[in-house]
Amino acid sequence: MKIIKLNAIDSTSSFLKELSKQSTLQNYTVVVANTQTNGRGQQSNSWVSEPGKNLTMSVFVTNLNLPITNQKYLNFSISLAIFDLLSTLQINALTIKWPNDIMAVHQKICGILVENAIRNQKIQSSIIGIGLNVNQTNFPAFLKQVTSLKLLNNTVYDLDILMTALLHHLKKRIALLQSKAYHQLETDYLEVLYKKNSPTMFKDSQAHLFMGKIIGISASGNLLIELENETVKEFGIKEVSLA
Known part of the structure; x- marks a missing residue:
């Protein structure tokens, strides 16, 4: 070293x-x-x-x-x-x-x-x-x-x-x-993932606000967010942020 x-x-x-x-x-x-x-x-x-x-x-x-x-x-x-x-x-x-x-x-x-x-x-x-x-x-x-x-x-x-x-x-x-x-x-x-399983307001790449909760990380390393309708959506690093 x-x-x-x-x-x-x-x-x-x-x-x-x-x-x-x-x-x-x-x-x-x-x-x-x-x-x-x-x-x-x-x-x-x-x-x-x-x-x-x-x-x-x-x-x-x-x-x-x-x-x-x-x-x-x-x-x-x-x-x-x-x-x-x-x-x-x-x-x-x-x-x-x-x-x-x-x-x-x-x-x-x-x-x-x-x-x-x-x-x-x-x-x-x-x-x-x-x-x-x-x-x-x-x-x-x-x-x-x-x-x-x-x-x-x-x-x-x-x-x-x-x-x-x-x-x-x-x-x-x-x-x-x-x-x-x-x-x-x-x-x-x-x-130790921040906000995991906590209802949170997010903002997508189009500046649309939505509620969801982080439930994990996908195989490709993207963020998995469960939406209010209980569907799960995958987001890349430039596709979502905390509102």
Whole structure:
């Protein structure tokens, strides 16, 4: 495992992606930055982080050899690794908001961006971008419902110690993935899925509001929502959001 520490970079994931094109990287090569000027989140969203306060890192994981039909289990593994870490810190009301935001007391504390390299219908390697709010206590007004470890526990955390612990949990969950413990990963994920089995207002891609409840994840990794008429509909990541 190799750890590359940078003072400032546009995006740790972009840096790691370019590095992987130029050389053969060790498994679990990590790039961590004090400052990201153009951090990226899901669906082309930006990730805003105060310099030096949060854990902004990307991890290169290889030798996965995972059929793309099982991609959801990789996402489960990554989300659960961060969930495991935060559980050890006694963070209350932890959940995973589909597909892979980590929530604490209904507020986002961590975002994840996974970019896969695919060959012969299999995921060979992944670059896992992680933005964990740690010691930041003030956030821009446009960021709604966000929190940090410091806000929740009133404790200043050592970012290096957190990074080491996170890598430990990530390796454990990826080991389960590689041993094909798919049922365990899915069971653990659904057990902590945000809003599961709770009547909730949703908004579809046409901005139509509807009531439903999350009941699970489809084989392709989409969200399964039971509607008021008791039919079940499948939604992709850009097709539905919480209202």
